[in-house]
Amino acid sequence: MAQRRTPFGDRARYWFDSTLARGAAALVGWMALLCLAVVVPASAVVVWTDPAAPASPADRLAEVWRLTGETLRLGGATGTPLRVMMSVLLALVTLLYVSTLVGLVTTALTERLTALRRGRSTVLEHGHAVILGWSEQVFTVVSELVAANANQRRAAVAVLADRDKTLMEEALGTKLGSAGRTRLICRSGPPTDPAVLPLASPATAGVVLILPHDEPEADAEVVRTLLALRAALAGVGSRPPVVAAVRDDRYLLAARLAAGPGGIVLESDTVTARLIVQAARRPGLSLVHQELLDFAGDEFYLVTEPALTGRPFAEALLSYPTSSVVGMVRAGTPLLSPPPETPIAAGDLLVVITRDDDTAWTADCAELVEEAAMASGPPTPARAERVLLLGWNRRAPLMVDQLRRRALPGSAVDVVAEPGEATARQLDESGEGEATGLSLTLHHGDITRPETLRRLDVHSYDSVIVLGRDPAPGQPSDHPDNRTLVTLLLLRRLEEATGRELPVVTELIDDRNRALAPIGPGADVIISGKLIGLLMAQISQNRHLAAVFEELFSADGTGVRLRPADDYVLPGHETSFATVVAAARRRGECAIGYRSHDDSSTSPGYGVRINPPKEERRRWAAGDEVVVVARD
Template sequence: MAQRRTPVGDRVRYWFDSTLARGAPALVGWMALLCLAVVVPASAVLVWTDPDVPASPTHRLAQVWHLTGETLRLGGATGTPLQVMMSLLLALVTLLYVSTLVGLITTALTERLTALRRGRTTVLEHGHAVVLGWSEQVFTVVSELVAANANQQRTAVAVLADRDKTLMEEALSTKLGFTGRTRLICRSGPTTDPAVLALTSPATAGVVLVLPHDEPDSDAEVVKTLLALRAALAGAPTRPPVVAVVRDDRYHLAACLAAGSGGVVLESDTITARLIVQAARRPGLALVHQELLDFAGDEFYLVAEATLVGRPFGDALLSYPTSSVVGMMRGDVPLLNPSPETRIAPDDLLVVITRDDDTAVLEDCADLVEEAVVASGPSAPAQADRVLLLGWNRRAPLMIDQLRRRARPGSAVDVVADHGEATVRQVNEADADSGTDLSLTLHHGDVTRPETLRRLDVHSYDSVIVLGRDPVPGQSPDDPDNRTLVTLLLLRQLEEATGRELPVVTELIDDRNRVLAPISPGADVIISGKLIGLLLAQISQNQRLAAVFEELFSADGTGVRLRPATDYVLPDSETPFATVVAAARHRGECAIGYRSHHDVLKSPRYGVRINPPKTEQRRWAVEDEVIIIGTD
């Protein structure tokens, strides 16, 4: 069979491509031929149509050459061949020099822009905040730092992560929007390299925050980052305060040692588990914690008050009309909700909840108290709890431990999960340690299937906790929240079918999914990363508050509680908030706010009011709740 002949066009194209493959000389040659093919004919047309040019062919060709030389900057000299060649040589040298100079300048600018785009230049700031690492928490942390610095003249937040600088800037800009006077600076590189850490100038920073990334080895990475930070600060005259987060308590000691004596290390899983259990016992606490931790409302401050020295702590509770006193800081030891008879020492600092550090103004409010409406009866006795735990993740054993610590006789926890032998082993281990006050039962089933939930009498439980799976490498990071939303949708269907509201507490990873969650107004949503981010930002502004928050979120210590308003004032009575504060003082508690049943459906606070003025007059309904700092 005769071989098929290759088309001429394909052969010409192949030959052309082959010449280009020879490199720059071939490319320059083709560019020269292309230019001549256009310029020479165009110059000839101009010359032959110009009546002022002599008609002789010699003069016309000389004029064509002259125009071609001027156009291509090759020199336009005419005359003897030697003159033409020398003119052409000088023009080529000039062209080579100018082209090389332009190329060098372009290359230098390109390299500089590339370096800037990669985030490899050193930050020259003082007193700035440095954030090391990238996760969902970074948006909460940076936004809270921006809010905290809103009244400052010039501040900066430098973020260093092993990600593309442009992508980080776009993500922060999209999530945070306008940042006011605070400049956001992103630098790219591994946080475990001391040389890269130096790009953020940690020695001159006001605070350094270390965040865990979203991978399974995040805690080891945090420890290594803290060691790299120590190496980067070696020889520095001062060290900035360091605040870090680890997930697993097994890495807590190593992280503390790496952070140094002045560092603060938080255990995010433990704190999250405690907050979920607290919210399960009293729905609404998640909203209270968020109100206390963000900089948008009232937050914790340490205040020195010389006029109260020597007086009992109970007097301080009614000494601030627009601030709520919750304890004292004695040295480095927080005394939250001490006995009202505790005397205030000269070096004690009051722990107050107030709008800003200058709004704690002293003024006696004792005259506002109406003793006639103060409730005198005992609180309702605590009952046994029945908790339904739907789903399983690494924080579930910590939650069961928290439930066991506070279990009343007859309490029970039912777990529904389909995670196989690992879950069974963890549940059995928790059951072996649960003692006699807590009954623990494991049910096998997929919590995203309707038949699984229909087999359970969900309305018989005092609280329902919905957990998403742990993220799996290679799996979509949205998968845990997607499964949680499906489970919530099924629970919502059961609520609508029976007309009875379920006391649901759920944990979500992404804050954007909160608005998608199909839950009733009384349900609580814990955004674990956001709460830890808020806590990080608070401590970064005042490290002494770390001890306060550790006590506040401890398993057996003094914490935030919700109590029925009828424990403090008579039902349907109209009285100022100062009366509630006085009633709480009689019970050995510090009242810091309330949750209005009438406003429980109104977003975004859902009835939660933190630190109302002592003069605020309202009618207290039977369903209202008082927010206090106290113990169970």
């Protein structure tokens, strides 16, 4: 069978492609031929159509050559062949020089722009905040730093992570919007490399924050970053304060050793577990924590007040009209809600909740107290509690341990998890050695199936805690929340079927899923990463607050509590908030706000009011609650 002849067009295209493959010389030759093929005929047309063109063909051809030379910058000189060749040679040398110069300049600019886009230039800032690493917490930390720097003129936040600079800038811009006066600077590179860390200028920074990741080796990465930072700052006289966080307490000591004496390392899982349990015991407490930890409202400050030196702590509670005193720091040790008779010594710092660092001013508010409106009965007694724990993750044993520590006789915790997620041995080891009246029961089942929840009398529990799985390696960060959202849908259906509201506390990983959660307004939702980000941002502004927060969120220390308002003031009476503060002072507590029952479903505060003025008056209802700093 005769071979089919290849079309001429295909053979010509193949030959053309083959010549181009020979390199730059072939490309230059083809470009020259193409230019001549266009310029020479066009020049001939221009010359032959010119009324003033020479009459003789030789002169016309010379004019065509001159016009072609001018167009291609080849000189266009006429005369003897030597003269024409020298003219072309000079033009080619000029063209080579100019094109080479343009190429060098273009290459240099391209390399510089590429380096800038890659984030490889050194940050030249002083007193800025440096964030090492990238996770969902970066948005919380950066947004809080932007809010804290709202009144600063030259504030800057530098983020160094092993990600593309452009992608980081786009993510921050999309998530946060305008940064106001704060300049956001992103640099690309692994923060575990001491040679890369100088890109963010940590030696001249005001604070360095190291973000934890939600990956299997996240804590080891935090320790490596701390060691790299120590190596990068070797020889630097004054080192900036360092704030970091680890998930597992097994890495806590190593991280603190790597951070050095001035470093602060938080246990993210332990803090999250404590806050979830506190919210489960008193619905609405997560809203109070959110209000206290972000920079949008009132927050913690340390102030000195020489006028109160030598006076009992009880007098300080009614000495600030627009601020709430919750304790003091003595020689670096926080004393939250100390006994009222504790004297304020010289050098003590008062821990106050106020709008800004210049809004804590003193004035006597004792005349605002109305003794007749105070409640005189005993406080509401605590009772045994029943908690339903739906799901299991690495923080679940810590939560069971927290529930065990404060459990009264008759308390019970029922855990529902799939086989392999939780075992009876894990439940027994949670809080091992604690002799309490808490009974633990493990039920195996899939919490995303309706029949599993229907078998449980969910309305008989005082609180329901919904947990997501730990993120698996390689899965998106919001993957554990998918299962949580399905469980919440089923619980919502049970609420609608029975007409009874469930006291649900939900743990989510991604803050974006908060708006998707099918829960009632004002419900308790704990965004684990966001809480740690808020804490890190607060401590970055004042490292002395680290000890205050450690005491405030400790398992057995003094913390934020929600108590019935009728334990402090008579229901149905209108009185000032100063009266509530005075009533709490009698019980050795510090009142810092309240939650209105009538507004508990109204955004944005859902009834929570932190640090109201002492002169604020309102009629207290039976369902209202008072926010206090006290021991259980």
